[in-house]
Amino acid sequence: MNNNLVVYYEERANEYDKIYEKPERQSDLLALTEILQRTFTDKDVTELACGTGFWTQVIAKVAKSVNASDINEAVVDIAKDKEYEKNNVTFEVADMFNYSLAPADSLFSGFIWSHIKKQELDKFIDIIHSFVKPGGMVVFIDNNFVEGSNRPVVKVDEYGNTYQDRILENGSKYSIIKNFPTDQLFFKLLKEKGERIKFVSLKYYWVVCYQRK
Numbered sequence: 001m002n003n004n005l006v007v008y009y010e011e012r013a014n015e016y017d018k019i020y021e022k023p024e025r026q027s028d029l030l031a032l033t034e035i036l037q038r039t040f041t042d043k044d045v046t047e048l049a050c051g052t053g054f055w056t057q058v059i060a061k062v063a064k065s066v067n068a069s070d071i072n073e074a075v076v077d078i079a080k081d082k083e084y085e086k087n088n089v090t091f092e093v094a095d096m097f098n099y100s101l102a103p104a105d106s107l108f109s110g111f112i113w114s115h116i117k118k119q120e121l122d123k124f125i126d127i128i129h130s131f132v133k134p135g136g137m138v139v140f141i142d143n144n145f146v147e148g149s150n151r152p153v154v155k156v157d158e159y160g161n162t163y164q165d166r167i168l169e170n171g172s173k174y175s176i177i178k179n180f181p182t183d184q185l186f187f188k189l190l191k192e193k194g195e196r197i198k199f200v201s202l203k204y205y206w207v208v209c210y211q212r213k
Contacts, residue, residue, distance in 0.1 A: 005115055006072055008166065008174045009051070013074040015169050016052050024149060028202040032141055035200065035207055036108070037062045039139055046104040046131050048096045049112040053079025055141075059108060060084045067104070069094040096127065103133045114142045114179045119159045121189055129193065132212045138194065141207045145180040149204060153178075181206075 009016070020029060036055065041062040050056050050068035052075045060066050069092040070076050076093050094101075107128065116124045132138055143150065151164040155175070166174045183199040186208050190197050194210035 004174075005176065008168075008176060009072050010074045011168055011170065011172055012166075013052065013072070013078055016075065016078075017054055020054060022149065025204045028204045031202055032205055032207060033058050035209075036139065036141075039137060039209060040106055040108070043106040043137070044104055045106045045108055046101065048107065048109040048128070048131065050079055050091070051075045051111065053082045055108070055110045056089060057082055057084065060086060060089050063088065065089070067092070067101075069096070069099065069101075071095045096131075099131075101131055103131055104136065105133055106137045106139075107132045108139045110141045111143070113140050113181065115177055116179070117159065117161050117177065118179060125189060125193055129212050134212060136212050137209065138212055139207065139209045141205055143178075143180065144201060144204055144206055146204055151178075 036058055040059050042064050044065045045059055045063045045067070047056055047059065047066055047068040048070075050070045051072075053068065056066055056068045056079055066089045068076075068079065068089060070079070071094065073093045076091050080091050109128065128138065145153070151166060153162045154165050155163040157163070161177055162179055164176050164178045166176050168174075183201065186199050187197060190208075190210055193213055195213055197208065197210040200207045200209075
């Protein structure tokens with residue numbers, strides 16, 4: 001079973017957006033859309049791990065500009081083919097852990113936090129903050145665990161990281177790290193690095209917004 005996240009998302013690229021078609025998640029998706037559009041109206045936004053551009057489209061409708069990137073060319077190609085009525089989006093294929101980019105006023109990253117090992121979260125936040133000016137807004141969104149709507153957790157390692165088995169439409173199988181953080185974890189990790197921290201937990205998703213110190 002493959003545990004390479006980059007390969008997993010490359011193979012999943014053409015089926016990824018189907019996750020947003022689940023009927024039970026539509027109310028949460030509308031709530032997330034409202035939060036993101038309220039936060040990023042008229043802002044220049046850096047988006048990391050943009051994936052297939054689902055949230056890029058949402059943000060681009062109200063933002064001044066969006067600079068979106070992802071390590072995986074397959075998903076970036078899908079994102080590029082979507083419509084952006086304001087023509088205010090640029091895309092790059094880039095690894096956020098080896099990426100040189102001038103700090104922006106605002107940053108968004110969706111569904112990356114859950115794939116970061118717990119023992120590496122401090123380093124991850126420092127890397128994220130290198131892309132944001134002091135006082136800039138940072139927003140993350142990701143999944144809550146809801147039994148029956150999420151794949152079951154099949155393994156917990158010595159650091160408390162949780163893993164799921166994923167099977168794609170082509171039959172390939174992957175073991176994927178997928179953590180489900182609590183609000184207490186965010187306040188612990190961000191108390192020295194962020195301010196005005198706001199954590200919202202919906203049924204299927206969570207969102208955290210704060211200003212970088």
